[in-house]
Amino acid sequence: MQIKTQKKYKNLFFDLDRTLWDFQTNSEQTLCELIDKYLAKEKIEFDVFLKIYYSINEDLWLKYRKGEITKEYLRTMRFSKTFSKLGIRMSEEICINISDDYIKESPLKTGVFQGTYETLDYLKGKGYRLFLITNGFIEVQVKKIKQSKLEPYFERMFTSDEAGYQKPDKRIFEHALKTSNSKKSESIMIGDDLETDIAGANSFGMDSVFFNPEGDAHTSKVTYEIAKLENLKQFL
Numbered sequence: 001m002q003i004k005t006q007k008k009y010k011n012l013f014f015d016l017d018r019t020l021w022d023f024q025t026n027s028e029q030t031l032c033e034l035i036d037k038y039l040a041k042e043k044i045e046f047d048v049f050l051k052i053y054y055s056i057n058e059d060l061w062l063k064y065r066k067g068e069i070t071k072e073y074l075r076t077m078r079f080s081k082t083f084s085k086l087g088i089r090m091s092e093e094i095c096i097n098i099s100d101d102y103i104k105e106s107p108l109k110t111g112v113f114q115g116t117y118e119t120l121d122y123l124k125g126k127g128y129r130l131f132l133i134t135n136g137f138i139e140v141q142v143k144k145i146k147q148s149k150l151e152p153y154f155e156r157m158f159t160s161d162e163a164g165y166q167k168p169d170k171r172i173f174e175h176a177l178k179t180s181n182s183k184k185s186e187s188i189m190i191g192d193d194l195e196t197d198i199a200g201a202n203s204f205g206m207d208s209v210f211f212n213p214e215g216d217a218h219t220s221k222v223t224y225e226i227a228k229l230e231n232l233k234q235f236l
Contacts, residue, residue, distance in 0.1 A: 009207075009236065011182040012123060013173075015191030016134040016157075019211050020116050020229075021144050026109035033105065034098055042088055053082045065166050065196075071137060075099045107143035112150070113213070115229040120153045122233055132157040133176050133189070135166045135196060156180060167193075168200030177206075190232070194220045 017023040028050065035044055057078045063069045069077075079102075080095045090098075123130060132154050134141050138161040145151040158176040160166040165175065177187060190209040191197025198220055201208040207223040215227060224235060 009128070009186055009188050011129045011131065011177075011180065011187040012236070013131045013133050013176060013187060013189045014154075015167075015189075015193065015197050015211075016132050016141060016144065016150075017136055018192040019190065019197075020112055020120075020150060021148060022111040022113055025111045027106055029109055029111075030102055030106040034101055037101075038094060038098055039088070044086065044088075049082065049086065052085045053078065056081045056085070065135070075103065103137075103140060107140050108147050110148040112148055113229055116150075119229040119232055120150075123236060124153060126236070128236065129180070129182070130154045131176060131180055131182075133167065133172060134158070135160045138162060167196035168203060170200060170204035173200060173204040173206060188223065194218055198222055 014020060031050070031053070032046060035046065035049065060069065060074045060078050060081075064071060064074050076092075076095055076099045079098050080090065080092070083090045083095070120130065130153050132141075132145070134157065136144075136159065138159040141157060141159055145154070145157065156179070158172065158179070160172060163172045163175045165172040167173075173189070176182075177184060184204070184206055188207040188209060189197055189201035190211060191201075192211045192213075194210065198208045198210050202221055209224045209226060209232065210218075210220070210222040211229070212218075212225055213227055226232060
């Protein structure tokens with residue numbers, strides 16, 4: 001069914017990780033390679049490792065968004081805490097090396113969600129201005145968009161490092177719109193995270209598109225909801 005928008009949007013602000021760039025696939029490929037490199041003798045069950053790593057990483061990211069820890073602490077301790085939970089003793093030096101390798105190798109992966117390039121080609125062809133707003137570290141996100149050939153589609157990428165605020169803080173949205181000379185009434189945020197992307201846009205008074213490929217149930221207020229990126233063509 002076609003969805004017709006009553007508003008004329010001009011400026012589209014995309015999240016990057018898990019919206020365009022396939023973070024989970026790219027990250028898991030890198031983690032598997034690093035375990036083979038550093039822990040081949042430990043006979044780690046990868047599924048068990050991932051479950052523990054995801055839990056610890058999510059908790060540390062939450063603390064980082066609240067300003068409770070530094071990004072350096074997050075980068076190293078997510079591995080140190082994971083190995084500790086698995087009962088594996090790893091030196092601080094090895095944990096730092098694994099962290100450095102992950103930061104170096106993961107952004108070089110090029111997996112994106114199905115329909116990414118076709119949808120961006122369509123939107124550019126329709127004359128929309130495209131931007132990125134991401135909480136990721138700037139040096140990492142720049143590599144991602146270059147390697148995956150996403151960079152040419154976007155006028156600019158706004159990062160939390162640069163803005164000094166992280167989604168869902170409405171000030172990062174305000175910074176992005178002001179810097180890009182975009183009107184709120186003509187702009188929309190497209191992202192996969194209800195807390196950071198959607199709630200952040202809502203608090204700023206900006207329309208939103210919730211990218212929900214798994215069809216997760218929720219009660220959040222969203223302007224539009226899509227299961228595939230191609231669905232954007234129905235109202236943009």
